[in-house]
Amino acid sequence: MNVKHALLSASSAHRWISCPPSALLSKKFEDVSSSFAQEGTDAHALAQYKIEKLLGISTKDPTESLSFYDEEMKSHAEDYAYFVLEQVEKAKETCADPQVLIEQKLDFSRYVPEGYGHVDCLIIADGTLTVIDYKYGLGIKVSSERNPQMFCYALGGLALFDGIYDIENVNLVIYQPRRENISEYSISKSELIQWAEEVLSPTAQLAIKGDGEYKAGEHCQFCKAKATCRKRAEYNLELAKYDFELPATLDNEEISSILTKVDQLVSWASDVKEYALKEALNGTKFEGFKLVAGRSNRKYTDESAVVDVVIAAGKDPYEKKLLGITAMTALLGKKTFEEILGGLTFKPSGKPVLVTADDKRPEFNSAYEDFNEN
Ligand code: SF4
Structure with missing residues (x-):
């Protein structure tokens, strides 16, 4: 699918708000699509189908057309669909007729020139507008706290429904299953609009002209420059x-x-x-460097011929391995897995890593000697 991206898109808002001239600078670089992007697109298509099916909306199963479909993707899409359904039920506690929009195009051009984006799920109810973003990546854990992308979606949601529904608060949810992350953050409508007027709109005016200061930081990793x-x-x-x-x-x-x-x-x-x-x-020469072939390992030219030859030699060419937890769960189904193997699994503590003090994980308390035993 060839998706056209807005210059000041919601998904890149964190980057262009932090470094306004990066928006125009990025335009000089071609779009490079990656297999990760395609995997994300597939995961979203499947999630959309699962939610629509649960909500009783007429929909088409995309599974056959997905290049990256696997049991893990299916299982996360199902869990996510149930999560969305729970949020809809929650909305029904305060509103008789909440609306649910999936993969909705949202326009926040009131604050950002040509600003639009596609939100994964929007639940509109009296009292609260809920924005849910399904992030399938395995990369960085993303927080919804004061997240500019989520703010832009919320502004797009308000542009469509404020006035039709009596919205006072906005609830922002990032659902990132492969990082076991559900991040929720709430903000009042008035505070969000104040941010849009005082931060988003003036910064967008700088960005669209290529003005403002270059500023490097974590946001650079998503910059084409x-x-x-x-x-x-x-x-x-x-x-x-x-x-x-x-x-x-x-x-x-x-x-x-x-x-x-x-x-x-x-x-x-x-x-x-x-x-x-x-x-x-592509032919560029960097002084003092040259291209060479990297290391490689020997490979079989014909695997079935190898099997025949080894069997003929009286040996077994295969190794037998226990299925890993993901494959075993797919084989047995989640419920049976828990019933018969739940007591035979454990989660070992991970290898210690040094992270910044604001990381939410509890401090690793094991004694120094644990790592220094002979
Ligand atoms: S790499 Fe970083 S500093 Fe440079 S333009 Fe992009 S966001 Fe700005």
């Missing part, structure tokens, strides 16, 4: 200053300061490498 943007390079290269500092070793304060930027530094460095490889494959 990310590999060659000078501002991002300067921001990341600031780290180099540590090369020249005395004394010879870094103190803990300096290490903390590096840790806060290191993920972005790694992500920027890999964006630059990926860009340079693509350019080199």
Whole structure:
């Protein structure tokens, strides 16, 4: 599907609000569609079908046309559809006739020139407008708290229904099943409109003209200019200053300061490498570098011939492996899995990782010795 993106779209709002000139700069770069994007499109089509089926809306099963369909996608789409249904039931507690819109185009051009986007689910009821965004990605956990994308959808929802329904509050929900994340945030309609008038609208006016300050940060990872943007390079290269500092070793304060930027530094460095490889494959020469064939492993030329030959040699060419939890759940069904295997599973604690202090996970308490036993 060839989707036309608005220059100042809801989905890129976090980026262009943080760095207004990035909107026009990004226009110079071609759209690159990825397999992750196609997987997301498939997951949304399936989720839409599951919700419409549950709501008794006439719909068509898209399964056969989905390239990335699997049991995991199906199971998440079903859980999500039930989640949406629960939200609809909740809305019915305060409103006799809530409306549910799925994959609805929303227009927030009152605040952003040509601003529009497609929301996954909108539940309109007296009292509360609920915006739900289904994020199928496995990447970063996304919070709905003061999330500009969700704010834009809510403004689009208000443009359509404020006046028809008596809306006082907006409830924003991000449903991200593969990160076990359901993030909810509420804001009053008046506070949302104040943000739209004081932040969104003036920033959109800068962005549409390419004005405003370049500002690098986490939002750069979704920018099409990310590999060659000078501002991002300067921001990341600031780290180099540590090369020249005395004394010879870094103190803990300096290490903390590096840790806060290191993920972005790694992500920027890999964006630059990926860009340079693509350019080199297109014939660009970078001084001091050349293209070579990477490492590779030996492969069979004909797997069925290998099987025949090994069996003829009196050996078994196959290994027998226990199905993993996802495949076993697909084999047995969720309910049976829980009944017969629920007591035979456990969740080991994950390997310790160092994260920023504002991370919501509880602090890892295990004793230092646990990791240093001989
Ligand atoms: S890479 Fe970052 S700093 Fe550069 S234009 Fe994009 S968002 Fe702005």
